[in-house]
Amino acid sequence: xxxxxxxxxxxxxxxxxxxxxAPIFYLMFYSFNEGGDMTGFTGFTWEHYQTLFEDTRLITxxxxxxxxxxxxxxxxxxxxxxGAIAIYYTRQKGRRQTILNLNNIxxxxxxxxxxxxFLILFSVLVPIQLGFASVLLAHVAFSIPIVxxxxxxxxxxxxxxxxxxxxxxGASHSQILSRVILPSISSGILSGFFMxxxxxxxxxxxxxxxxxxxxxxxxxxxxxxxxxxVSLEINALSTLMFLLALLLVSGYYTLQVSEQRRKAKLxxxxxxxxxx
Amino acid sequence: MxxxxxxxxxxxxxxxxVLFVFAPLVLLLYQSFFDIQGNFTLNNYVNFFTSRNYLxxxxxxxxxxxxxTLVTFVFAYPMAYFLTQTKYKRLWLxxxxxxTWINLLLKTYAFIGLLGQTGPINEWLxxxxxxxxxxxxxxxxxxxxxxxxxxxxxxxxIFNSIDEIPSSLMEASKDLGATQLETVRRVVFPLSMRGIxxxxxxxxxxxxSLFMLTRLIGGNRVITLGTAVEQHFLVTQNWGMGSTIGVxxxxxxxxxxxxxxxxKDKGALINE
Numbered sequence: 001x002x003x004x005x006x007x008x009x010x011x012x013x014x015x016x017x018x019x020x021x022a023p024i025f026y027l028m029f030y031s032f033n034e035g036g037d038m039t040g041f042t043g044f045t046w047e048h049y050q051t052l053f054e055d056t057r058l059i060t061x062x063x064x065x066x067x068x069x070x071x072x073x074x075x076x077x078x079x080x081x082x083g084a085i086a087i088y089y090t091r092q093k094g095r096r097q098t099i100l101n102l103n104n105i106x107x108x109x110x111x112x113x114x115x116x117x118f119l120i121l122f123s124v125l126v127p128i129q130l131g132f133a134s135v136l137l138a139h140v141a142f143s144i145p146i147v148x149x150x151x152x153x154x155x156x157x158x159x160x161x162x163x164x165x166x167x168x169x170g171a172s173h174s175q176i177l178s179r180v181i182l183p184s185i186s187s188g189i190l191s192g193f194f195m196x197x198x199x200x201x202x203x204x205x206x207x208x209x210x211x212x213x214x215x216x217x218x219x220x221x222x223x224x225x226x227x228x229x230v231s232l233e234i235n236a237l238s239t240l241m242f243l244l245a246l247l248l249v250s251g252y253y254t255l256q257v258s259e260q261r262r263k264a265k266l267x268x269x270x271x272x273x274x275x276x
Numbered sequence: 277m278x279x280x281x282x283x284x285x286x287x288x289x290x291x292x293x294v295l296f297v298f299a300p301l302v303l304l305l306y307q308s309f310f311d312i313q314g315n316f317t318l319n320n321y322v323n324f325f326t327s328r329n330y331l332x333x334x335x336x337x338x339x340x341x342x343x344x345t346l347v348t349f350v351f352a353y354p355m356a357y358f359l360t361q362t363k364y365k366r367l368w369l370x371x372x373x374x375x376t377w378i379n380l381l382l383k384t385y386a387f388i389g390l391l392g393q394t395g396p397i398n399e400w401l402x403x404x405x406x407x408x409x410x411x412x413x414x415x416x417x418x419x420x421x422x423x424x425x426x427x428x429x430x431x432x433x434i435f436n437s438i439d440e441i442p443s444s445l446m447e448a449s450k451d452l453g454a455t456q457l458e459t460v461r462r463v464v465f466p467l468s469m470r471g472i473x474x475x476x477x478x479x480x481x482x483x484x485s486l487f488m489l490t491r492l493i494g495g496n497r498v499i500t501l502g503t504a505v506e507q508h509f510l511v512t513q514n515w516g517m518g519s520t521i522g523v524x525x526x527x528x529x530x531x532x533x534x535x536x537x538x539x540k541d542k543g544a545l546i547n548e
Contacts, residue, residue: 083289
């Protein structure tokens with residue numbers, strides 16, 4: 001009885017994974033199609049990859065996307081980390097909760113609303129030309145709360161007596177920050193950066209609103225091309241993006257596994273203390 | 277530790293809160309009181325609540341978001357539960373996360389091919405003798421693609437919450453003679469409510485505003501509030517009306533958050 005149950009659950013898992021991956025593999029498969037569209041595989045070719053690499057317009061947008069993602073993740077990580085430290089040191093509970101609530105507003109705002117309200121912001125309060133700067137600012141803005149949420153738990157896991165000890169030993173403010181706090185929350189900072197990077201890479205709606213003429217990112221370009229029809233160049237691009245995502249996910253996985261090990265070690269230590 | 281110095285370093289963060297959290301909300305509300313000529317008016321709100329069109333759109337937005345949430349939940353819960361029972365579950369989890377890192381537009385684009393007149397699904401239907409059917413630009417196709425895209429976001433929090441349940445509870449339930457189904461219903465399900473709640477929030481809110489899907493897959497047959505906002509801001513340039521819909525969307529979002537919030541006090545009572 002139990003054994004047959006187990007089998008059915010495996011069938012379900014496999015089926016769901018097939019559903020999850022079928023569209024992606026479908027795209028990748030036809031990127032090698034000699035025929036012009038996504039029906040009827042007529043023969044193998046690298047042609048679409050060649051067109052992709054010769055399409056300077058698209059390459060520019062890909063480079064833009066990565067520059068924005070890297071820069072915005074970097075800025076958001078710096079701002080968010082210091083924000084998290086400030087929240088950690090806020091003594092009044094009510095005030096801390098208010099800041100946290102404000103922090104989380106953008107996390108639950110629908111993308112369209114974020115895009116629209118940023119568009120108003122950039123045309124009324126912060127009058128900058130729509131383009132690279134506005135897209136970058138918007139991406140920094142929606143990445144900051146993610147970084148804060150990734151860093152804050154690490155701060156609470158930190159042993160506060162370390163800071164007291166450092167103070168007693170005469171460490172200055174910047175020494176405590178760079179030698180005690182930052183090293184012990186580094187894993188949180190790293191995963192915050194990672195998340196911010198992928199959020200930025202994946203964003204469409206916000207960018208769509210605040211991008212001006214001439215500047216575009218990958219998702220906005222795919223959107224406008226998809227509206228005009230199928231082009232296998234986009235399939236070739238999907239294959240490359242999938243490989244990149246695979247790389248990023250394995251990076252994230254190793255991060256998580258090492259985190260898991262760290263936690264297990266911590267738990268062991270706790271247990272050892274309890275046993276004594 | 278000197279908290280003044282900390283606050284000094286956090287100045288950019290506070291500036292961010294003021295400029296990008298607080299100001300946009302205020303500006304959105306402010307803008308919603310102006311018509312297309314820039315005159316102060318309450319007409320946008322009057323328009324919204326008296327127009328059959330807008331009310332219908334709101335209703336269908338919520339209906340579709342509800343359907344997407346329900347369908348993803350029905351498919352995601354068993355998957356999440358089964359995965360917690362497997363070996364190497366962290367690895368499987370990563371395989372669920374992986375598709376979320378493929379650009380949303382690329383996944384949508386895949387469905388344009390899959391559901392097209394000569395796509396594989398129609399080819400299969402033709403071979404079955406049902407003939408090519410219009411799949412793209414229908415309500416069902418919108419629902420299908422939205423569900424596909426949101427599925428991992430429902431699975432992840434549920435997986436995490438089930439994974440956190442101590443296995444001793446499930447063993448105890450089994451020892452006391454419960455079948456697997458009873459264990460799931462009486463032990464696993466109530467204890468994973470938190471994950472369900474965050475899954476519902478993570479799916480329902482974005483589903484209200486998937487304007488790119490309504491354009492590319494729904495063929496403008498399904499118009500959501502998100503589509504209307506995009507239309508007013510970027511096509512007709514009627515920012516006032518767009519902001520009004522935005523304000524209403526924000527209010528309904530807060531309502532959803534409130535209704536699905538973690539009622540800790542109540543939970544504690546039940547536990548006792």
